[in-house]
Amino acid sequence: MFHLHPNPMRPITSKNVAVIGAGAAGLVAARELRREGHGVVVFERESQLGGTWVYTSAVESDPLGLEPCREVVNSSLYASLRTNLPREVMGFLDYPFVDTKKARRDPRRFPGHREVLEYLRDFAGEFRVTEMVRFSTEVRYVGLVGDGKWKVRSIKRGGGSGGGGGAAADVDEVYDAVVVCNGHYTEPRIAEIPGMDVWPREQIHSHNYRVPDGFKDKVVVVIGASASAEDISREIAKVAKEVHIASRSFQTGSSAKLLGYENVWRHPMVEALSADGGVNFPDGSVIYADAILHCTGYKYHFPFLETNGVVSVDDNRVGPLYKHIFPPALAPGLSFVGLPWKVVPFILCELQSKWIARVLSGRVCLPPEEEMMADVETLYSDMEKHGTLKRYTHRVGEHQFEYDDWLAAQCDFPPIEEWRKEMYFGTGLRKRGQPETYRDLWDDEHLISQANEDFMRYIPKVPITKL
Template sequence: MLSPLNFLPTSRRVAVIGAGAGGLVTARELGREGHQVVVFERNTRIGGTWVYSSEIESDPLGVDPNRTRIHSSLYKSLRTNLPRELMGVRDYPFVPREGEDRDPRRFPSHREVLKYLEDFANEFGICKLVRFGTEVVFAGLEEVGKWRVEFRCENGDVDEDLFDALVVCVGNYSQPRVAEIPGIDGWPGEQLHSHNYRDPEPFRGKVVVLIGYSSSGTDICQELIGVAKEIHIAWRSAKTELLDTESINSNVSFHPMIESVHKDGAVVFQDGCTVSADVILHCTGYKYHFPFLETNGIVTVDNNRVGPLYKHVFPPALAPGLSFVGLPFKVVPFPLFELQSNWIAGVLSNRIALPSKEEMLADVKAFYKDLEALGKPKHRTHDLGDCLPAYFDWLAAVCGCPAYEEWRKEMYIATHMNKVANLKSYRDDWHDNELIRQAYEEFRKYATNEGSQNHSKLSV
C-alpha cells in the first residue's frame, strides 16, 4: 500500500549486484527515488547476458564447479522472441534508431538489445554508478542492520563496503540445469547445455538428441534442421501445441523423455524408441544461484524455488533490506524489472508500506499451498505464465503506477499464438498492426521532450 501523503522520505545507500538489464533498470528506479546507488558488475561492460561471446565454458555441460565461466548464454543468431514494443521500459520505448549498425526489425538481434541497454544507461547516467570488474564474493547482514558486501577487484584485492540495503539482480542464465539420465556416466557421446551452444556447424551430420522444447529448444531445433543428420526431441510435456507442422522436417522426431542411455551409444526413450546418438543437448533451463549471499538459512534455493519470498521479491524476515529483481520467468523482462524495482525503491524510501512480516509470510505460505493444489511442481514456483498480467497489475497498483495497458496484454497473447502457428516465421510475419499502432501512439507521449530522447522512428 502507498504510505500517507505526509510520509517522511528516506534516502538509503543501496548495493545493486549486477549491471545487466535488471541491475540497470533497478539503479535508475532507486536513483529516481533519491537513494544512493552502487552497482557491482564483475565484467568490464554493462549488459549482462546480452553481451555475446563466441567462447564456451571448459565444461560444455556446465556442471563442473571449477570450469571457466562464460557470462552469456546467447547463441550467435539469437533474435528476441518478443516484439520490441513489449520489451522496452515504459518511458524509454525500444523503438528503431538510425545507424548503419542498428537492427530495425520488430524482433531484433541480441546486438540491438544490448545497444538499447547501452542507450538506456547513457540516457540516465547509470554507468557512473557502476564499479566494473568487481565481483561480489560475499554479502551478509551485519548485527547493526547493515549489509556488508565483500568484492574482488580487477587486481585481485578483496575489499568491503557497508550498505543499508541489497538488491540482487544477477540474472537467471549462468548456472545450467541438466536432465538426470540413468546410465549417463557410461554413455560415450558428447553432452552440452544450451548455455554453451553458439551455432549449428559443430553438429553437422550428427544425430542429436535435444532435451526440452521451450524457447531455446525451439530456436536451436530450427537451426539444426538441414545441418544435423537426425534430431530427436525429448519433451516432458504431452502437449502438441508447439508442433508447427510446416517446420517438422523428415529428420526431426518427437519423443517423451529419455528412459536410459547405454555404453554402445544407444538412447532409449520412454516410448521404447531407441536411437544411436552422437550428442545430447540439454535445453533444460537454469538454476537460481547466489553463491555470495549469506542469510543464515533464512533464504534458500530448494528445487529451484527461492524462498520464502513475498511476491517473488522480498524475504519477509529480511525485508526491506534484501530484495530480488527478475526471478520470475515466462515474462516480459524489462517492464518486470521496472515495476519490481519501482516497488523496492518506494518501500526503501517509505513511500510504499509493506505488510507486516507475519502477513507477508502468511501470503507466501498461501501461495505455495495454491501451487500445490494446482499440481504445479516446486521448480516452477517462479513461472508466471498466464498470471503475468495480474502480477503486473498488482505491482502497478501497489506502486501507484498506471495499470498495465490492454494493448500490451493483447500483444503478448497474439505473439504467443502466432509463434504456435508459425514457429519458423512468427518473427517476420505478424497480423497485429492495430496493436502496433496503439503502442506507437503511447510511445509518442514520451518523445515530446526531444532533449530527453532522440528516438529517430516513432511510426509504425
C-alpha cells in the same frame, strides 16, 4: 490481497544501496533507486553492462556446466538468437524500444541480441546509470552485519590496480540495503536421466551452444521444449543428419516427424541412456546419437549470499520471498529483482524496482512479517493443491500482467497498457501456429499503431518507423 499505497505523511529516507549485477534488472533497479533519492553502487563482474545480452563466442571448459571450479561464462546467447517478443512489448515503460535509425542497428521488429544490448546501452546512457557501475568488480560475499545493515565484500577482477602489479585485495563496505540482480541464465540445470554418467558421447548444455557447425552430419538429441530448444533444433537441422527433440511436454506414445522437416522428430522424454550410445524412449525405440544437447533451463544461484539459512534455493524455489522479491524476515534490506520467468522481463523488473525503491524510502509500507509469511505460505499451499512442482514457483506465465498491475498499484503507477497485453498473447498464439515465420509475418498492425501513439509521449521529436 494487500494494496499498499504511498504514504505522503511519512518522511522519505535516503538509503545507501548495493545493486548486484548490471544487466537489464540491475540497470533499471539503479535508475529507480536513484530516482527515489537513494545512493546507489552497482557491482558488475564483467567489463561492460548488459548481463546475459552480451554475446561471446567463448564457452566453458565443461560443456554441461557442472564443474564448480570451471571459469564461468556469463552469457548464454547463441549467435543467431532473435527476440521472441516484439520490441514494442519488450522496452521499459517510459523508454520505448524503437528503431533508432542509427547506422549498423537492427531495425527488425524481432531484432537480434545485439540490438537489445544496444538498447540497454542507450538506456544506461540516457539515465546516467553507467556512472553508478563498478565494472570488473565481483561480489564475493553479502551478509547481514547488524542494525539491519549489510556487508558487501568485492574484488576487482584482473589483478592489481594502479600499475603496482600486486594481487587485488578484497574490499568490504557496508550498505543499508542490497538488491540482487545477478540474473538466472548462467548456472545450467540438467535433467536427471538414468545412464547419463555412462553415455559415451558428447553432451552439452545450451548455455554453451553458439553455432550449429559442430553438429554437421551428426545425429543429435535435443532435450527440452523451451523457446531456445525450438530455435536451436531448427538451426541444427540445417546441418545435422537427424535431430530428435525430447520433452516431458510432448504426449507419450510414438514419435512424430516435425511438420515441414524431413530430419526432425518429436519424442516423449528420454527414458534412459546406455553405455553403447543408445538413447531409449518410453515406446521402446532406441536412437544411437552422436550428441545430446540439454536445453533444460537454469538454476538460481547466489554463491555470494549468506543469510544463515533464512533464504534458500530448494529445487529452484528461492524462498521464502514475498511477491518473489522480499524475504519477510530480512525485508526491506534484502530484495531480488527478475526472478519470475515466462514473462516480459524488462517491464516486470522495472515495476519490481519501483516498488523496492519506494519501500526503502518509506513512501510505501510492507505488511508485517507475519502477514508476508502467510502470503508466501498460501502460494506454496495453492501450488501443492494444484500439483504444481516446486521448481515452477517463479513461473508467472499467464498471470504476469496481474502481478505487474499489482506492483504498479503499490506505487500509484498506471496498469500495463492493454495493447501490450494483447500483443504479448497474440505473439504467443502466432508462435505456436507459425513457429518458422511469426517473427517476420504478423497481423497486429492496429496494436503497433496504438503502441506508437503511446510512445510519442516519451519521444515526440524522434520519428518512429512504421513496422
